[in-house]
Amino acid sequence: MDAGLVAAQLLNGLQLGVLLFLLASGLTLIFGIMDFVNLAHGSLYMVGAYFCATLTDATGSFLLAVALALPATALVGAAVELLVVRRLYRRDHLDHVLATFGLILCFDALVQIIWGPEGMAIRLPAWADGQQHLPGGLVFPTYRLLIIGAGLAVAAGLYVLVVKTKLGMRIRAGASNPAMAGALGIDIGLLFTLVFALGAVMAGLAGMMIAPITEASIGMGNEIIITAFVVVIVGGIGSIRGAFVAALLIGLIDTMGRSFLDMGLKLVIDVQAAETSAPALSAMLIYILMAAVLAFRPQGLFPPKAR
């Protein structure tokens, strides 16, 4: 096996991992703090991508479009919280799932009405569209390196926000014991709206970052949201640190599985069988990991303290 290929696949895995983290961090905060199951988190990812694509067309600049699309996505997130989600906190998880599944259908239909079924491409600026020559003769797409950099920067920013700021203290208090936090004078309603909007921004950012690679398309969030839920469960519900570690772990496992599983299988079973079973098996790997975590450490790898 060639070392350059392994290094390239590690970077690919890392890129998928940071993308998953952006989605899962919002999901785990909303799940951990509001005890709310938000299947429609992927719709905010889609909305972010479409906003960014539309604004890139309008302004001609991808970076400016991202800067404008982030607050726009936050507003959509806040509106969803105020109009729909707020009414559901007291209901049980099944109602959350039903209501947010309905939201997915609404968002998908709305996008089809507004933007049509054909999806939207985003043109990258020339400086982001090429490849970088890394040490060791490795050539890697510039844009994917940018995703890794931006994702890690956001993770660091989130860490500072949650651990070092007053708002972060409130978020952590809300996650540990919302009733007590409310009794101590924290405006829980406002906090919930803020957290939901924050989650929406991060999901939207993930959508904006992937759109130049795969295009903005209807239902684009519905696949990745499942993987993001796996990240949340593996990492520990409500834990941002857990989400970070689990996202990178799952990004790497998924990419490595897709890359090397067929080679490995060909050593033990015949080529034909390896070729047909490898894709199915590599798609299963992350769920096997989740099952193992649920069996041996049901609270997740890094459960938040003082639950």
Added chain:
Amino acid sequence: MKKTALALAAAAALLASPSFGADKVKIGFVTTVTTPAGVIGRDMVDAVNLAMKDIGGMMGGLEVELIIEDDGFKPEIGKQKTDKLVKQDDVHFVAGFIWSHVLLASRKSALDGGKFLISSNAGPSQIAGKLCHENFFSTSWQNDQTPMAMGEVLNQRGVKSLYVMAPNYAAGKNMVSGVERTFKGEILGKDMTKWGKDAQLDFSAELAKAKASGADGIFVFYPGKAGGAFIKQYQQAGLQGEIALYTVFTVDSIALPNLQKAGMSGVLGSLNTQFWGPDLDTPQNKKFVSGFKEAYGRYPSFYAAQSYDTIFLIKSAVEAVGGNMDDMDGMRAAMMKADFPSVRGPFRYGNNHFPIQNFYLRQVVEDADGVWTTTVVDTVLKDHQDVYAAECKM
């Protein structure tokens, strides 16, 4: 008493009316309208509506009723919708079907219900071979044929080694076996990626493997919007100029507008094979392409071309029996002649009711208006019949 009798008579008349022969030709059309693949369904529905307009909504003196159904990109929904068309709407023809796995799941419902089943796109090997049926017709191709043509092109161009990528479903497997059947060089690697409603669209890992394999060329089959995503990532990964791109059903008028918008000029000049092209010089194709562009402001895709042909094939059948919709044998005999103006020009049907037709090499170019499209550059296979026809006992 008299009242009751009258009421009964009225009820009987009401109940009886549907059996007074058919006063309409009913066509059910199953395609994908929702999900990202809805962009393909839109092209097909647009083409069918254009064909309906071009024939004035009439066939053999009968009015035509068209019922569009959405399969949601799922075999089980496609089957449900086919059941509905057969049992509830009692259509004469069930047509459409983008996806091989949806067609395979829906096939029995239509054929056991005694209806004609017309595939406007999917051409799975099973239906061309062992599962062939007298009431099934295709206005497209068998899945293996187009990649077989590509395999010949690769041999002609001296490509010695190939990396292969396709989605992991019925048609993806046929496409791979098709190119393997004719390509004489070595296949250095193969990836079958996840497909369906939550298809894999990020191919970073696979592209890194393809690059490391050192193959001369890469052969891919990614229909619909996955095609655009693949081409973008191929160019972003810097593979252009390192590993030449050969595609089937990937670079079409659905993917090209978005690729052009994203500035993916790497796709210009790339080669693909197909039974048809928007610039193919036949009278029906000229009428179709110009009508489609005028009505919808874009180039039609091959999906649209096949859907347009579907309506004209049905029309030829209905006219041959003078609108007697109970004459299944007459309609079948008429369709087997393929005696209708096809966008691909004249062709004939094989024993399995798949077309025996030419396959062309096409290249991506910029047209006079600066719009990216494909142009036919060569005929690769002449009057080609699929290999599964021999397994069909018909």
